[in-house]
Amino acid sequence: MANNIIHSEFLDRYLKNKLSEAERMAFEEKARQDPLLGSELNFQKDIYKALGEARKNALKSRLNQIPVNEIGWYNGYSIKIAAAVSSVLILATGTYFYFNHTAEEDLLSGVVNIESNITPDDHLHQENLSVPVPKKDELEQATVETFAVEKKKNIQNEIVTIPAEKKTEAGEKNNSKALLPDITRPELVTDFEEETQGVNYKDFEIPAEKMMEHTLYENAGLDVENIVHHQYNFHYQMIEHKLYLYGNFQDTPYKIIALNFDEGKKLFLEYNEHFYRLNNKQQEIASLQAIEDSVLLKELKKISTKK
Amino acid sequence: MKDSDVLERISRGDERALDDLYRKYYKMMTGIIIKNNGTEEEAKDIYQDALIVFWQKVISNQLVLTSKISTYLYSVCLNLWRKELDRKSRETNDDQDFDFAYFDEDTKEREAIIRECINQLGDTCKKILMYYYFDDMSMQDIAEKLGFSSVDTAKTKKYKCKKRLDSLVRAKYSASDFLD
Known part of the structure; x- marks a missing residue:
């Protein structure tokens, strides 16, 4: 009996608790009466349990590789953060023009000054946010006028309808925080109190250095799809702001990093301790080329490992 | 990242969906444990366990989700943390020698x-x-x-x-x- 059972689907169903109550009881009764079967059953239960533990450990190891220092700060609260980050980006860009600095490091510093003429960045509409569009004269006052006007159109097209009560709530918050734009958060979980979520909005009035730490954000607001392809094994393409990664990216976690340059946001892929440039307009499949520029590499590493 | 997308990706065994979820709710979920007297390390551990419970239930089609993923994770985190607190409490109250006898x-x-x-x-x-x-x-x-x-x-x-x-x-x- 035991030999027939060992590798049977029946045993697997028993181990996975998929037998009916009657089947399970009958099987256990049989195992009680047959010591050999009973012993085999215990043996198989041990192995089943150990395989489960091994899988859990594998998944935990995977999760442990994900850096958590720079995450969570903005998660679920993307609107206000996005607005704050956007203002920093704009200011940093403006500062760049003003002082005509060339080093990338200079772009990563700057004074946080949350202005009312904030213009949202790409990642805002990736988060399905509804963002008020500044009036034309406000746009003209913006430091990066062209950038702002281009985004205006996109944002109007991607505004997400939200329940009225949420709009009201967002509006109230906006009144109390006049410096932040009226942005709603359709993805926000409403099951918890704000306090439980652990976010203190005062956090946004923080030094520029800290703000800029978070220009490194989750997948840079990108939708990413991994494609296993016989011909393209380490390639990518970018279609409609969606990144298609060709190759085996399943086993090793990767990270998308967004950096802000005077000409706009640039994306980088960090994978297996190497960095690769991602061209936003790369519609054709192209191979991933490792970055060799030592200054840029140093900056990317610094940002990626920043505690 | 919509809940429906996450569920679909996990159903087909896409582990990166788990990575994304992990990042998305890390602060929120670990915050809950930390607020309930957990250390950061304990919070991380409980949150990972909760995510793995979620992963297994979704991928094996054992979960019919009637709430948001975050709500589900929140309740699993709290349950796991309660269990952990119970375990710690028993450990403190029990005689250590007694434990060793049944080791x-x-x-x-x-x-x-x-x-x-x-x-x-x-x-x-x-x-x-x-x-x-x-x-x-x-x-x-x-x-x-x-x-x-x-x-x-x-x-x-x-x-x-x-x-x-x-x-x-x-x-x-x-x-x-x-x-x-």
Whole structure:
């Protein structure tokens, strides 16, 4: 009996608790009466349990590789953060023009000054946010006028309808925080109190250095799809702001990093301790080329490992 | 990242969906544990456990989600943390000698042997068995995920891998006198 059972689907169903109550009881009764079967059953239960533990450990190891220092700060609260980050980006860009600095490091510093003429960045509409569009004269006052006007159109097209009560709530918050734009958060979980979520909005009035730490954000607001392809094994393409990664990216976690340059946001892929440039307009499949520029590499590493 | 997308990705075994979820709710979920007297390390551990519970339930089609994913994770985190607090409380209240008296060395040794044997399997074997027994993935999904030519190939490989694992464990059990 035991030999027939060992590798049977029946045993697997028993181990996975998929037998009916009657089947399970009958099987256990049989195992009680047959010591050999009973012993085999215990043996198989041990192995089943150990395989489960091994899988859990594998998944935990995977999760442990994900850096958590720079995450969570903005998660679920993307609107206000996005607005704050956007203002920093704009200011940093403006500062760049003003002082005509060339080093990338200079772009990563700057004074946080949350202005009312904030213009949202790409990642805002990736988060399905509804963002008020500044009036034309406000746009003209913006430091990066062209950038702002281009985004205006996109944002109007991607505004997400939200329940009225949420709009009201967002509006109230906006009144109390006049410096932040009226942005709603359709993805926000409403099951918890704000306090439980652990976010203190005062956090946004923080030094520029800290703000800029978070220009490194989750997948840079990108939708990413991994494609296993016989011909393209380490390639990518970018279609409609969606990144298609060709190759085996399943086993090793990767990270998308967004950096802000005077000409706009640039994306980088960090994978297996190497960095690769991602061209936003790369519609054709192209191979991933490792970055060799030592200054840029140093900056990317610094940002990626920043505690 | 919509809940429906996450569920769909997890259903087909896309582990990156788990990564994304982990990042998305890390602060929120660990914050709950920390606010309830947990350390950051404990919070991280509980949150990871909760995510793995979620992963297993979704991938094995055992979960009919009627709330948001965050709500579900929140309740699992709290339940796991309550259990952990109970365990810690028992540990503090119980007589340490009493615990030692019931400390099952044999069980620990058997577990260690099986772990060692699983590690001796090839990567593909390990994955097949873990996907089949823990994730409860169908042979069809396993074949697709691991790039086997057919479901039958996946079935045969699973059979051989399981047989090999059993043999490895039996051999070590014999050497350790567990099969007397």
